[in-house]
Amino acid sequence: MKKNYLIIGSGVASISAAKAIRDADKDGNISIYGEEASLPYSRIKLSKNLMNDLNNDKILLKKPQWYEENNIKVFDNIRISSIDIKDNLIVTSEGEKIPYYKLLITTGANNRSLPIPGNNKKGVFTLRDIMDANNIRTYLEGRNNVVHIGGGIQGLETAWTLHTSGKKVSIIEIGDRLMAKQLDKKASLILKNKIEESGVNLFLNTTIDEVLGSEKVEGIAVNKNKILPCDSIIYSIGITPNIEIIRNTEIKVNKGIIVNDNMETSVNGIYAAGDVAELQGAIEGLWTKAMDQGKVSGSNMAGNNIKYKKAVPITMLNGFNISLLSIGDVNEGSYDDSIEEEINHKYIKIFIKNNKVVGAISIGDVTYSQVFKTSIEKEVSLDGINLKNISIKNFILEIKNRLKS
Numbered sequence: 001m002k003k004n005y006l007i008i009g010s011g012v013a014s015i016s017a018a019k020a021i022r023d024a025d026k027d028g029n030i031s032i033y034g035e036e037a038s039l040p041y042s043r044i045k046l047s048k049n050l051m052n053d054l055n056n057d058k059i060l061l062k063k064p065q066w067y068e069e070n071n072i073k074v075f076d077n078i079r080i081s082s083i084d085i086k087d088n089l090i091v092t093s094e095g096e097k098i099p100y101y102k103l104l105i106t107t108g109a110n111n112r113s114l115p116i117p118g119n120n121k122k123g124v125f126t127l128r129d130i131m132d133a134n135n136i137r138t139y140l141e142g143r144n145n146v147v148h149i150g151g152g153i154q155g156l157e158t159a160w161t162l163h164t165s166g167k168k169v170s171i172i173e174i175g176d177r178l179m180a181k182q183l184d185k186k187a188s189l190i191l192k193n194k195i196e197e198s199g200v201n202l203f204l205n206t207t208i209d210e211v212l213g214s215e216k217v218e219g220i221a222v223n224k225n226k227i228l229p230c231d232s233i234i235y236s237i238g239i240t241p242n243i244e245i246i247r248n249t250e251i252k253v254n255k256g257i258i259v260n261d262n263m264e265t266s267v268n269g270i271y272a273a274g275d276v277a278e279l280q281g282a283i284e285g286l287w288t289k290a291m292d293q294g295k296v297s298g299s300n301m302a303g304n305n306i307k308y309k310k311a312v313p314i315t316m317l318n319g320f321n322i323s324l325l326s327i328g329d330v331n332e333g334s335y336d337d338s339i340e341e342e343i344n345h346k347y348i349k350i351f352i353k354n355n356k357v358v359g360a361i362s363i364g365d366v367t368y369s370q371v372f373k374t375s376i377e378k379e380v381s382l383d384g385i386n387l388k389n390i391s392i393k394n395f396i397l398e399i400k401n402r403l404k405s
């Protein structure tokens with residue numbers, strides 16, 4: 001009898017899992033249930049294309065034909081409201097019960113906002129899905145003054161898109177610098193200067209107190225005594241995994257659904273992957289990680305036994321007239337040596353620990369991303385290199401040679 005593989009949620013983790021299942025099981029039934037009114041699409045394109053028409057095939061992860069060819073069924077506009085573990089069933093919000101052989105939960109996450117007074121006024125948004133993007137675009141027609149809360153990568157991309165579309169944009173960040181997880185202090189400062197030079201207002205060390213206005217946003221009160229006039233507010237301050245579906249089940253949960261490195265939950269045969277999954281205490285919240293986790297879970301659902309291995313994290317930003325790359329571990333205290341160069345508007349710093357490259361930041365030149373990535377992954381030894389007296393260019397050449405041999 002054909003096996004019934006069910007996947008709840010229709011994002012990148014689900015597609016990646018469906019493909020892995022089909023690679024391992026040519027006959028099984030694969031069904032994806034998603035509450036959005038679309039085939040799975042590239043969520044990361046939402047911030048870059050916020051002001052464009054998103055209701056077209058260009059952002060779909062796979063064209064309709066791919067699903068037909070691979071015999072994968074996608075049921076859109078269907079919310080799954082519960083899981084009946086005892087009888088191996090999922091239940092739709094309409095009450096329909098669907099049996100499964102193996103189940104994968106990829107319900108993703110929602111973007112957080114803050115429960116401050118006035119937060120429910122018209123003009124306050126988060127950007128998570130196509131509907132949010134369409135609502136923001138429609139609301140901004142004829143409006144011009146946007147406050148963006150959050151100075152992480154997604155927030156900066158959104159702010160840049162709005163700025164290039166002619167809106168007046170201010171970024172509010174609670175921390176004392178930008179992208180603190182991905183950049184060192186010097187790189188954060190370069191980025192800050194670039195943002196301000198481009199004409200976007202940046203408020204660091206700023207906490208928000210209240211959204212002002214009668215029904216609609218008219219301003220935001222910050223730092224106890226300051227008012228910034230604005231007509232709309234967009235939050236990008238992190239995510240909250242969508243775990244409602246496993247409430248009242250025995251599946252273990254912390255902030256996300258807890259999984260082992262097979263991406264299996266505490267209940268046999270039920271897996272979780274992507275932004276909803278918590279592995280070793282962490283929710284990775286990144287596109288490529290969701291893809292990798294989906295692949296591992298799908299493959300294991302179909303009978304394999306593969307482990308998820310965390311890939312080297314990479315963050316890239318193209319905006320504010322710079323290109324920026326952060327790769328690997330660049331945290332203060334995680335390295336014992338470094339090489340740094342700042343020449344002609346370019347800044348590169350390579351982080352070294354135990355005589356191996358563990359991370360790198362590069363602003364103004366991202367051409368070395370692959371060399372950095374491979375040297376971190378392969379743990380290339382730096383024995384014999386005089387780190388005190390070598391240019392970045394020669395260091396890269398040496399690494400390339402060592403990678404070849």
Ligand SMILES: Cc1cc2nc3c(=O)[nH]c(=O)nc-3n(C[C@H](O)[C@H](O)[C@H](O)COP(=O)(O)OP(=O)(O)OC[C@H]3O[C@@H](n4cnc5c(N)ncnc54)[C@H](O)[C@@H]3O)c2cc1C
Nearest residue numbers: 009010011012013034035080107108274275285286287290
């Ligand atoms: C605007 C934006 C920009 C981003 N940019 C980057 C970037 O540059 N780099 C990067 O690495 N990451 C980025 N991310 C994060 C990245 O998009 C996520 O890590 C990734 O999409 C997670 O994939 P997923 O499949 O786990 O979940 P999701 O993509 O969130 O998909 C989950 C789906 O499940 C559906 N769902 C939820 N509950 C139910 C239910 N009960 N029943 C049915 N369906 C349900 C949801 O509606 C959603 O469609 C960005 C995210 C956003 C929002």
